Amino acid sequence: MPHFDEFYANKLRGTLGVTDAESVLDLRGTARPKAEASLTDMLERSRFAKGKTVAVRLDGPAPGGGETLFQPVGRLLLEAKRRGWVDRLQTLPAQDGLGFYVALAGKPAREGG
Template identity: 80%
Template sequence: MPHFEDFYADKLRGSLGVTDAESVLDLRGTNRPTSEASLNDMLERSRFGKGKTVAIRFDPPPEGGGETLFQPVGRLLLDAKRKGIVDRLQTLPAGDGLGFYVALAGKTTRSNE
């Protein structure tokens, strides 16, 4: 869409989901420490490669309510966004389940720290 800035063009296209991502980090069925370790590993490795998009998926709340990985994973991703490791962060569309769509900055687009 040549007449729109990327931000507004993406709004018109709708939410980006699992099928739009270059890869998927599937944390369904994992516990919190394992999920956090996997996410931290992905974020650390992304600092040395090219930028890419990742769909991060995790389990919905158990029947009757309970904790999910939404808040702890969200906090880690927001911190990574503040540090410049993550360029874009949004929730997955409802049809894709619970998770995030993340655009990792990669080595080439980040400034030297």
């Protein structure tokens, strides 16, 4: 996009990353059970608070292969999106490393009556 500064062009492309998020959940170096518990806790708490954006950071694959948290965390976030707890979910841009940019829906507005 030649007419835009690269920063704004990336915004239009949808590459929201760590610097765009209101907070960061850093799960790098965390064992799977603890990472899943931390993520579940964040999702549960978000249902009773104002919506916000979170960058979820994960370890990249280890040299020689091995399991990462990308799939299990991704599944939890997709399930939360299906439940309406997450408004927007995308992977972090390459320069931010492995992880997700998540817009939490927050507490639903009460309908006046």
